[in-house]
Amino acid sequence: MKILVAIKRVIDANVxxxxxxxxxxxxxxxxxxxxxxxxxxAVEEAVRLQEAGKARExxxxxxxxxxxxxILRTALAIGADRAILVETDLETQPLxxxxxxxxxxxxxxxxxxxxxxxxxxxxxxxxxxxxxxLLGWPQGTFASKVEPVDGRVNVMRExxxxxxxxxxxLPAVITTDLRLNEPRYVKxxxxxxxxxxxxxxxxxxxxxxxxxxxxxxxxxxxxxxxxAGIKVESAQALVDKLRNEAKVI
Amino acid sequence: MTxxxxxxDLDFLLYEFLDLEGLLAxxxxxxxxxxxxxxxxxxxxxxxxxQFQACAAELDANEPVFxxxxxxxxxxxxxxxxxxxxxxxxxxxxxxxxGGLQLPCVVAQAAGAMFYGANISIAAYPLLTTxxxxxxxxxxxxxxxxxxxxxxxxxxxxxxxxLSEPQAGSSLADIRTKATPAGAGHYLISxxxxxxxxxxxxxxxxxxxMVLAKIPGGPAGVKGISLFIVPKLRVGPDGAxxxxxxxxxxxxxxxxxxxxxxxxxxxFGESGECHGTLVGERHKGLQTMFHMMNEARIAVGMxxxxxxxxxxxxxxxxxxxxxxGRRMRDKDPASPPVPIIEHADIKRLLLTQKSYVEGALALLxxxxxxxxxxxxxxxxxxxxEIALLLDILTPIAKSWPSExxxxxxxxxxxxxxxxxxxxxxxxxxxxxxxxxxxIHEGTxxxxxxxxxxxxVRIAEGACFTALCRLIRADIDAAASIESLHEYAxxxxxxxxxxxxxxxxxxxxxxxxxxxxxxTIYLDMVGHIVIAxxxxxxxxxxxxxxASSPDQEPEFYRGKLKACRYFFVxxxxxxxxxxxxxxxxxxxxxxxxxxxF
Numbered sequence: 046m047k048i049l050v051a052i053k054r055v056i057d058a059n060v061x062x063x064x065x066x067x068x069x070x071x072x073x074x075x076x077x078x079x080x081x082x083x084x085x086x087a088v089e090e091a092v093r094l095q096e097a098g099k100a101r102e103x104x105x106x107x108x109x110x111x112x113x114x115x116i117l118r119t120a121l122a123i124g125a126d127r128a129i130l131v132e133t134d135l136e137t138q139p140l141x142x143x144x145x146x147x148x149x150x151x152x153x154x155x156x157x158x159x160x161x162x163x164x165x166x167x168x169x170x171x172x173x174x175x176x177x178x179l180l181g182w183p184q185g186t187f188a189s190k191v192e193p194v195d196g197r198v199n200v201m202r203e204x205x206x207x208x209x210x211x212x213x214x215l216p217a218v219i220t221t222d223l224r225l226n227e228p229r230y231v232k233x234x235x236x237x238x239x240x241x242x243x244x245x246x247x248x249x250x251x252x253x254x255x256x257x258x259x260x261x262x263x264x265x266x267x268x269x270x271x272x273a274g275i276k277v278e279s280a281q282a283l284v285d286k287l288r289n290e291a292k293v294i
Numbered sequence: 295m296t297x298x299x300x301x302x303d304l305d306f307l308l309y310e311f312l313d314l315e316g317l318l319a320x321x322x323x324x325x326x327x328x329x330x331x332x333x334x335x336x337x338x339x340x341x342x343x344x345q346f347q348a349c350a351a352e353l354d355a356n357e358p359v360f361x362x363x364x365x366x367x368x369x370x371x372x373x374x375x376x377x378x379x380x381x382x383x384x385x386x387x388x389x390x391x392x393g394g395l396q397l398p399c400v401v402a403q404a405a406g407a408m409f410y411g412a413n414i415s416i417a418a419y420p421l422l423t424t425x426x427x428x429x430x431x432x433x434x435x436x437x438x439x440x441x442x443x444x445x446x447x448x449x450x451x452x453x454x455x456x457l458s459e460p461q462a463g464s465s466l467a468d469i470r471t472k473a474t475p476a477g478a479g480h481y482l483i484s485x486x487x488x489x490x491x492x493x494x495x496x497x498x499x500x501x502x503x504m505v506l507a508k509i510p511g512g513p514a515g516v517k518g519i520s521l522f523i524v525p526k527l528r529v530g531p532d533g534a535x536x537x538x539x540x541x542x543x544x545x546x547x548x549x550x551x552x553x554x555x556x557x558x559x560x561x562f563g564e565s566g567e568c569h570g571t572l573v574g575e576r577h578k579g580l581q582t583m584f585h586m587m588n589e590a591r592i593a594v595g596m597x598x599x600x601x602x603x604x605x606x607x608x609x610x611x612x613x614x615x616x617x618x619g620r621r622m623r624d625k626d627p628a629s630p631p632v633p634i635i636e637h638a639d640i641k642r643l644l645l646t647q648k649s650y651v652e653g654a655l656a657l658l659x660x661x662x663x664x665x666x667x668x669x670x671x672x673x674x675x676x677x678x679e680i681a682l683l684l685d686i687l688t689p690i691a692k693s694w695p696s697e698x699x700x701x702x703x704x705x706x707x708x709x710x711x712x713x714x715x716x717x718x719x720x721x722x723x724x725x726x727x728x729x730x731x732x733i734h735e736g737t738x739x740x741x742x743x744x745x746x747x748x749x750v751r752i753a754e755g756a757c758f759t760a761l762c763r764l765i766r767a768d769i770d771a772a773a774s775i776e777s778l779h780e781y782a783x784x785x786x787x788x789x790x791x792x793x794x795x796x797x798x799x800x801x802x803x804x805x806x807x808x809x810x811x812x813t814i815y816l817d818m819v820g821h822i823v824i825a826x827x828x829x830x831x832x833x834x835x836x837x838x839x840a841s842s843p844d845q846e847p848e849f850y851r852g853k854l855k856a857c858r859y860f861f862v863x864x865x866x867x868x869x870x871x872x873x874x875x876x877x878x879x880x881x882x883x884x885x886x887x888x889x890f
Contacts, residue, residue, distance in 0.1 A: 059295065059343050075302055075846065079336070118333060230341055233382035233395055236333045237325060 046193060046215070047102045048091045049155040051146055051176075052084035052120055053137075054113045055166040068264045080116040082228075083161025085123075087221045089228040090191055091159055092124035099193050100157075102126050106149055108142045108256070110134055114244060121239035122231040128244040129153075133256050141256040143175035148252035150180055155216060157198065162187050162220040173220035183213040187222040295347055296611050298411035298604035301339065302849065304404055307656055310834045312400065312663050320670040323398055331401050337381055338405035345374035347412035353554035354415070354723050358495070360546045365495050365556055372497050374416050378409070379449020384420055384427070392431055392439075393447050399589060400662040403596055407655070411600035414727050415554030419452050419492050421597070425590040426453025426504050430523070433574040433582050441529055442502055452498050456487040456505040456524075456560070457583070463488070464740050466506065466580065467515040471562065473507040473522055473570060483507055483524050483570045484563035486544070489734075493558030494526075494543040500535055501526040504583070505562065505570060512577050521579035522570035524562065540566040551726030587735075588684055591692040592661050594735045599654035601728040602699025605706030605721050606647035613640050613709055634709070643709050647702040648852075649860040653824040654695035656831055661691045679760055686749045686757035687823070689741040694820030696731035697738060703728050742812035745819065747805075750796055758796060765789050765826045772833040777854075781829050781861045788822050788868055795872045802878055810883035811875055818871040825865045832857035 056062055056071070057079040063072040080088075094100040105120035107113040108131045117128040131145050150158060158180075163170035177184035185191075185200030189208065192199040193215075201210045203222050213219075249256050277283045287294045308314040309328070318326050349370035358367045378384070387402035388394025409417040427446040430439055445451040462468040471485025483505060487493075492501065503524045512518035528536035542564050547557040562568045574582035613635035620631055634640045661684065668680040703725040707714035714721045732738040750758040766789060773782040799815065802808035835853035838845070 059297075075849070077301055077339075115329065115332065115336075118329060119336070122333060230377055230381045231333065231337045232380065233334055233337065233386055233397075236330055236337070237395065239333075240325075240327075240330060 046094070046100045046156040047154070048094065048100050048104070048157045048159055049146075049150065049153055050084070050087050050091050050103060050105050050120065050125065051142075051158070051160045051172070052088060052105055052107050052116055053081045053161070053164045053166075054078050054107065054109055054116045055081045055164050058082050058165055064265055064267050068266060070262065070265050078112070078115075080119055081161050081164045081166070083163060083165070083221055083223070084116075085161075085228045086223070086225050087159040087161050087219075088120045088123050088125060089226050090188075090221060091157075093226065094191070094193065095124065104129060104153060104155070106131070106146065108133065108137050108145050111246075114246075117244055118236075118239050119231060121242045121244070122235040123229065124235075125242075127242055130244065130246045131249055131252065132246050133249050135256045136258050137256065138258050138260055139169050139171035139175055140259065141254070143172050143179055144254045145249060145252060145256065146172070146176050147179045148254050150176075150216075152252070157193075157215065158182070158218045160218070160220045162222050173218055177218040180216075180218070182217050183211075184218040184220070185211050185213050186220040188219050189222050189224045191219060191225065295343065296608050298342075298347060298607065299339075299408050299600065300603065300607060301335070303652060303655070304335070304407070306831075306834070306849070306853075307659050308400065308404060310838065311656060311831055312659055314398070314400065314663075317398055317400070317663065317666055317670070322396065322670045323666075326397065326401075331397075334386070334397065334401060335405055335408070338383070338408045341374070341377050341381060341383075342408040342412035345370070345377045346409055346416050349374065349416075350413040351720065351723065353413065354551075354726075355717075357548070357553040358546065358556040360494075360543065365543070365546070367495055367497065367554070367556065371416055371554060374413075375419060375449065375497055378420060384423060384449050385447040387424075388427065388431065388447060393444060398663070399592075399665040400659055403592060403659060403662040406593060407596050407600045407603070410597040411604040413554070414597050414601060415552045417597070418552065418555040419497065420449075421590075421593050422455060422492050423449075423451070423453040424593075425455060425587075426502055428589060429504060429521075429573065429583070432585070433521075434523070435571075435573075437531075438523060438571060438573065441531075441533055442523065442525075445500065445533075446502065450498055451500045451502050451525075452492055452495075453502045453504065454490050454492045455583075456490050456493075456503050458488045458490075459486055460488045460559070464737055466519065469506060469508065469519065471505065471507040473509050473520060473572075475509065476567075476569070479571055481507075481509070481522060481570050481572060482563060483522060483568045485561075487560045487562065489547065490558045490560050491552075491555050493556065493560050495556050499527075500529070503541070503560075504573070506579050506583065507570075509576060516580050518577055519579040520576050521573045521582045523573050524568065524570035528569065540564065540568040550729055551723065552730045588688050589662075589665060591688050591735060592658055592665070594731060595654065595691045595693075595695040596658045598695035598699045598728055598731040599651060599658055601724045601731075602647065602651040602654065602695065602702035605703040605724045605728075606644070606651050608719070608721055608724075609647065609706040609709035609714075610635075610644055612713075613644060640709060643705040645856060645859045646863075647705050649828065649856045649864065650695075650698045650702045650824075652831070652853075652856060653827050653860060654699055656827040657687070657691050657823060658695065660827065661687050682753070682757045682760040683764065685752070686745070686761050689736075689745045689749060690816070690820050690823050692735060693732070693738055693741040693816055694824060696728075697817065698820070698824075700725070700728045700732065738816070739813050742814075742816035743809060746799060746812040746815045747809050751800060755796075755800075761823075762789055762793060765822075768826060768830055768833075772829050775833065775836045777836060778829065778832055781825075781832065781857065784861055784865060785822070785825050785829055788825065788865060791869065791872050792819065792822055795875050798876050798878065807878055807880055807883060810878075810880055814871050815875055818868045818875065821864060821868040821871075825860055825868075828857040828860045 057077040091103045103125040105125040105128045160173040187203045188200045189203050190201035198213050356368050358365050385394040386397045390396050459469050473481040476482045505522045505524045508518050528539050542561040544559040544561050616634050617631040618634045664680050671677045706721040769782045769786050772778045835850040839850050
């Protein structure tokens, strides 16, 4: 089985993100960047499948600026076999990325496309679904367990009511949720080995895709501050407030 | 969690200030490049934040406990150390042939800074282990290396340094631990060792103690001390771990800070034979131990600077977000309060911290790079010069950060006020952790004696001369930039005065009087050396601002401001100390015990 894993470079999850004073976005100057944590889970899962003898080759792919090479190198150090960067200085948006990944899928012919369920920068949660639709492949989103069996893959999904298992015919798209695995730390000797692995850089035009943004960010603002709570006199008062003020029951 | 280190500053120091890429171009480091170094530091940062920092407060509140049978430590410590070992950090800076990755010392120290700042009391275990492995690499017999190096480098064994005894701390001449020859290269070790960090725990498979002891019949004093490798559990010739080697835990010490590092009193050979083997030559144990201390001392200084840095960054973030009070000229009580970073005195507290911490980090990484250059320089004369420089800079690199980055932690607490004094905030813990650094690895006073009593005198003052020559060369280089003229001439004057002061002190025929104020001499030289580090950083920053004025100008202007602060507020202290020292004042020396 050949797996393509798509990864995104985002602000490090440990960094406290600040909204820019002009409201046009968040502070990016001097901010530490890293692989999106959900993407890291996708890479880890692919590597575990390979270690279990269920995957033959893992190709890590990313769409973004030249500095995305660093997260691709991280993916190679975790265990991916080679990497492809689709290099663009344009802002990446879900549809453009999904189209790019479709073009890569047509070129690379993977059996499985794995992505993080969403990136922690914009929290869109769209790329995997769009990719599956564009390719016409089955999709298993929010995966918390992945089991390939005889040309199919069983994906346990986290849904509102609990867990649901779907059986997908390959080729398929899987997006990974938090509880799928706990990614390993990169081992220093593997950082050295990753240096020798292949990393190809292609341009969107080589793939015949147009990454021009179609969405415009109108304004970015801090969420409004939580108001102080109150103490209610009785359970009845609480039920009353939940029913009539909050209207949640 | 607030970051405990400043990656931007680290990058500045590594790539701009120290030209790490120039070092990586050397054949010894040919397999590494900037991308590799960045990935190594990324991994260090991730493990430091997620595993070390995450349990720092909990570990501080729950120190290791001895129930009479064994030591228990909260489980996060083992998890963190396993992550550290499995990622390959213990072997990072060791040579390929020893099973390491041959990363430069400067990179290992930069990674170390992240672990120390995140949680020094976990990081101390591998810090000690690296010291033991370094000793073995340099002085171990082939058998000792084969037996102990691989498990030390993959994290299965940890190491300790056993020097002090209850009656002999700084005065190692008075140690009593005995090593009696037992044939076949074995010695039976008996005696008591005090303040042994990492002396007993279940964090790994075995503990390797490096023990100073005296072979009966040898010379008296420090000339009769030998060094032995003594494992907690015996190790067979095939590397298999055997039974206990009769090292008994007599008790734990309960410390002010550094509380996660179990600190022990150990009895060797009390209840049966305790076997050890000699490392290096008989009676040369002290030289052997100290010869390899350069990197360990840099690491201690780095621990101090990292704690200082963690406190500074916390205080900085707090000061930006804490509204309190109004500008002096604002008399309207209804106007909103300003963040405290707008008050001049808070800026002073923060600038002091910045100048101490970033100055110390610069010196420590500079020394680490000298260690690397010593390994790569082709010219024997250059290697000799580096050895001289490291001899004189190492006591300063250990001591100055220990003293002044502790002071930085004091200021961090001050910025937070009452909150800083409360255990809900990390700055008081950092202060308590850092308070150890002027005490261990040679007390502050001992390093003063080492600097003035030995280092500036040995080889007819060659170390001292080499240092002054180097500082002058950097002064000349910086003087080519007009805005740095004033600092360059201030530092040149200070170095001239330092030479006069040193001549006066060495020239004093009365050795006791000459050394009476050695600690002040140590602090003073440290201030001049840190001023030198600031001039060099300012030089880098000025060049950047001239060539790329639009790229992060505030970061570089901040460097220039910190340099100015150090020259205007701090360097004059060295002047005052030199004037005191030149008088050979004997007030302290002649004060009789009964006069107190």
